Amino acid sequence: MPVQNVDNPNSIIPRKSATAPGEGAEKGLITLPGESEREVEGIGGATYLTTKLDQVVNWARGNSLWPLPFGTACCAIEFMSMVSSHYDIARFGAEVVRFSPRQADLMIVAGTIVDKIAPVLKKIYEQMPEPKYVIAMGACATSGGFYRAYHVVQGIDEIIPVDIWVPGCPPTPDGLMYGILKLKEKIERGEIRRG
Amino acid sequence: MSTLTKYSDIPYTGPAPTNREPYVPADAEKMNARGAEIASRISGVTQETGQDLPTFVVDKERIVDVLRALKHDLKFTLPLDCFGVDYPRREQRFDIVYQLYSIENNERVRLKVRVGEGESVPSSLPVYQGLNWFEREVFDMFGVKFDGHPNLRRILTHENFQGHPLRKDYDPAQRWLLTEEGVAKIIPQIDPRFAQEEAESDFERVTLNLGPSHPATHGTLRIVVTLDGETIVGADTEIGYLHRCFEKMSETHTYQQVIPFTDRLNYCSAIINNVGYCMTVEKMLGIQSPARADYVRLILSELMRIGDHLICIGTNLVDMGALTNFWYLFQPREEMYGLIEACCGARLLPSYLRIGGLAVDVPPNFLQMTQKLVDSIPRFLDDVDKLVRTNRIFRDRVEGIGPISAEDALDFGFTGPCLRACGIPYDVRKANPYLGYETYDFDVPIADGGDTYARYLVRMEEMRQSLRIIQQAIDRGLPTGPVIVDNPYVALPPKSKVYNEMESLIYHFKLIMHGIQPPVGETYFQVEGGNGELGFYIVSDGTKNPYRVRVRPPCFAIYQAFTKMITGQTIPDAIAALGSLNIIAGELDH
Amino acid sequence: MPITRVAPGVVKVVPDKMTLSQRTYLPQVIGGMLVTIRHLVKNLFNMKKLPIISYPEVKRVYSERFRGRHILTSREDGTTRCVACYMCSTACPAECITIEAGEDQRTREKFPVRYDIDLLRCVFCGYCVDACPEDAIYMTRDYEMAIDTRARAVVGLRDLVVPPNFPVEPMGWRPYYGAMDKNGTAGGTGRGQELRSAPYADDAPPNPDVYRGA
Numbered sequence: 001m002p003v004q005n006v007d008n009p010n011s012i013i014p015r016k017s018a019t020a021p022g023e024g025a026e027k028g029l030i031t032l033p034g035e036s037e038r039e040v041e042g043i044g045g046a047t048y049l050t051t052k053l054d055q056v057v058n059w060a061r062g063n064s065l066w067p068l069p070f071g072t073a074c075c076a077i078e079f080m081s082m083v084s085s086h087y088d089i090a091r092f093g094a095e096v097v098r099f100s101p102r103q104a105d106l107m108i109v110a111g112t113i114v115d116k117i118a119p120v121l122k123k124i125y126e127q128m129p130e131p132k133y134v135i136a137m138g139a140c141a142t143s144g145g146f147y148r149a150y151h152v153v154q155g156i157d158e159i160i161p162v163d164i165w166v167p168g169c170p171p172t173p174d175g176l177m178y179g180i181l182k183l184k185e186k187i188e189r190g191e192i193r194r195g
Numbered sequence: 196m197s198t199l200t201k202y203s204d205i206p207y208t209g210p211a212p213t214n215r216e217p218y219v220p221a222d223a224e225k226m227n228a229r230g231a232e233i234a235s236r237i238s239g240v241t242q243e244t245g246q247d248l249p250t251f252v253v254d255k256e257r258i259v260d261v262l263r264a265l266k267h268d269l270k271f272t273l274p275l276d277c278f279g280v281d282y283p284r285r286e287q288r289f290d291i292v293y294q295l296y297s298i299e300n301n302e303r304v305r306l307k308v309r310v311g312e313g314e315s316v317p318s319s320l321p322v323y324q325g326l327n328w329f330e331r332e333v334f335d336m337f338g339v340k341f342d343g344h345p346n347l348r349r350i351l352t353h354e355n356f357q358g359h360p361l362r363k364d365y366d367p368a369q370r371w372l373l374t375e376e377g378v379a380k381i382i383p384q385i386d387p388r389f390a391q392e393e394a395e396s397d398f399e400r401v402t403l404n405l406g407p408s409h410p411a412t413h414g415t416l417r418i419v420v421t422l423d424g425e426t427i428v429g430a431d432t433e434i435g436y437l438h439r440c441f442e443k444m445s446e447t448h449t450y451q452q453v454i455p456f457t458d459r460l461n462y463c464s465a466i467i468n469n470v471g472y473c474m475t476v477e478k479m480l481g482i483q484s485p486a487r488a489d490y491v492r493l494i495l496s497e498l499m500r501i502g503d504h505l506i507c508i509g510t511n512l513v514d515m516g517a518l519t520n521f522w523y524l525f526q527p528r529e530e531m532y533g534l535i536e537a538c539c540g541a542r543l544l545p546s547y548l549r550i551g552g553l554a555v556d557v558p559p560n561f562l563q564m565t566q567k568l569v570d571s572i573p574r575f576l577d578d579v580d581k582l583v584r585t586n587r588i589f590r591d592r593v594e595g596i597g598p599i600s601a602e603d604a605l606d607f608g609f610t611g612p613c614l615r616a617c618g619i620p621y622d623v624r625k626a627n628p629y630l631g632y633e634t635y636d637f638d639v640p641i642a643d644g645g646d647t648y649a650r651y652l653v654r655m656e657e658m659r660q661s662l663r664i665i666q667q668a669i670d671r672g673l674p675t676g677p678v679i680v681d682n683p684y685v686a687l688p689p690k691s692k693v694y695n696e697m698e699s700l701i702y703h704f705k706l707i708m709h710g711i712q713p714p715v716g717e718t719y720f721q722v723e724g725g726n727g728e729l730g731f732y733i734v735s736d737g738t739k740n741p742y743r744v745r746v747r748p749p750c751f752a753i754y755q756a757f758t759k760m761i762t763g764q765t766i767p768d769a770i771a772a773l774g775s776l777n778i779i780a781g782e783l784d785h
Numbered sequence: 786m787p788i789t790r791v792a793p794g795v796v797k798v799v800p801d802k803m804t805l806s807q808r809t810y811l812p813q814v815i816g817g818m819l820v821t822i823r824h825l826v827k828n829l830f831n832m833k834k835l836p837i838i839s840y841p842e843v844k845r846v847y848s849e850r851f852r853g854r855h856i857l858t859s860r861e862d863g864t865t866r867c868v869a870c871y872m873c874s875t876a877c878p879a880e881c882i883t884i885e886a887g888e889d890q891r892t893r894e895k896f897p898v899r900y901d902i903d904l905l906r907c908v909f910c911g912y913c914v915d916a917c918p919e920d921a922i923y924m925t926r927d928y929e930m931a932i933d934t935r936a937r938a939v940v941g942l943r944d945l946v947v948p949p950n951f952p953v954e955p956m957g958w959r960p961y962y963g964a965m966d967k968n969g970t971a972g973g974t975g976r977g978q979e980l981r982s983a984p985y986a987d988d989a990p991p992n993p994d995v996y997r998g999a
Contacts, residue, residue, distance in 0.1 A: 179931035540850035
């Protein structure tokens, strides 16, 4: 499959042009289950006007995700990579990193959550205003990873609800961006309704 | 073609390791002689011969006296480590192991105290205050009490935890849940310097909690401070918010499988951890990784050290409000990960090393890419230097902030850049060279004062020295030859042989199923990590899983001095000092 | 920053004395602004050389060692190469691979009836690829794996097995790489098989030790 390379003489990182997330040489050959077109939830019963309003609200929510990085470990470093110079999450309105739960609506749990910090995570999640979304980033946050151990929470869904799971140990910054884009898509389609 | 082969063509002709043979260190005789010399000067110790360090068994009643004698008479001024090993079948089931280092004589010593269930050991805090947290950790993990310890409570696990997880009879997956009500209330002790002043002060004292989720604590540290006005008069720290049970997990995995776990200790410089662990196991197996592997290990270690310092300085400056520098420093770091990924297949946690060498050979354009990196990094360092080094706003915020004297730093077990910022030129790469560091021309930077500014200066200079080492390595060129030892009991045979030859397939199968089985014994090996001396102590019982892996995390020793460093200063100073210590939670809590 | 040598191999970094202009804040602030402005101007006129990778319009090309999502390769006839020997699940530090073996009634060969990888548990260390004696499991350069339910993260044979003509381009961590190949051609599916079959060609002398039946 032809790949158009985008060369940058200052960088040792090779690049290529693509069109959409999930597209490229891999598309069509590797798909995760449920990756293909999914049915949008029926919105029966709603009147035309409220449906449209819902769409506008969802569009606005999807394009202004303010992340709260609950970074504890290695994944937090990759999160930092995502907000630093090589990646640009500001294009999707999600660059306003807030460390105060009151000012954020997307919690990115990056790193191992151990039993000692679990009550803290729960408390911070409860402090976030609705609507709130959670991305579990990396093996440890999603499932405990290879730490099947006496002090590690085996997936943060034990404590708080999760909207998007990003596998990887740690996921690459673009992998995390893909997760954020997917969440954005979901919100815009109205699949996540909370608050 | 020869530069690209993964394995040498010379078949392994050495003997097959017989299971459960004793480990004989290469320098055992020398260590025995030195041990006898030390034993003649210290009374009440029994020498244990055949170890890789001078080793003594000490009665628990005598341990404080012996430690004191070693510190004052034999100049073992740096307490490295104190940890436990559990042998449940023995009557006195616990070994409490102390490891000390003497900078003047460049030697290490190991002491063992044997205690049984329910017994306690006198605390060694009167001699080394740096063993404070180490003793708490032993108490937490093994339940051995230390008499006279002022604050003997759990350190890594939480308050609702039952039992002592590193005992052999503890189920590795047995969890205990912590509820919000169970979280301990921490009330910091007031520093004696400020104890009397309360009546005279105009302000009421306020206790303030920082963290664990606070932007400046980087996720997982908790600091409780008591303020008198704006001055911190008492502080206490709580750690363990990232205790991922590395040591217990090592006991349940094979020697090869521990490598990905070591990645996640100091995740900012993962390859250095790999090097430390792999070289410890290699020392135990008595094998030497090939020249080409050592060369790549050295280059990648130095790159990782640069990356570690870049993160440290970058985030430290962000905490002080200088966001631009973060981007200037993260740009070369991202490029660096381009190189790491091209070699190892992953960016942050590469798991690139294997015991005996490397997983695969480096890509053909490795040296060109490294050269490009080495050429580009100084530009960013200079930019940051221009922005902050002589900037008065920055200097006012960091000079004299979080200071520690050289004596205190040694006593607390400081190593690495934080110790060098106090003026003590101790660097493992110079003192005990490994990977051929002795053949490279580089300097160890030191600075005076031991404050945040000194640590910044030392880190900046260290990055330049690392670049110097890499440049010299590039000039020497990539050695030819294999990248992993040709020993089927240690390294997987090449895939072409596995697919074609029955014998190789059997070796392959044996190694995957039965793992590497080092001889029975114990060993310690240290490398210079991003934060200081990173040591691994491994006990092997001859099976495929390590009996005990102890990591000596440099952060752990450094962070316990933090409360002392910030007392008498203000909260913003504490934030600046915390960032400059480069506390990596993965390593701190292991 | 004056650097003085205090001993062989040891240098001392001494903070500079602050000059008058440095003491008065303003020149330093302006100097700092100049550095940032220089970067701004340089970037404005050199947009092509910006380090930015505008994901998803521009993507980073990870190397051919990249450890992304796994695939199971197939033989020419379309059957999966995996023989359910459990080597990968033994080597896996995360114990994220679950295999159930079955037996092909016709060829008497073992094959997996179930092969599940829990992508959330997986730490992408590549040990499964290193352990595989059959050239059956590879990793790809696919990192775009966000999943919206936990159950979907367990991928089975249906999602893992790729057709025999799977192209080399998206391949990641695997036993052979393009540059390592003798012919200079890319590695990938089939290369291992080729190596595997070579010494068993018809003209190879029969091994007298092998029992070949009465």
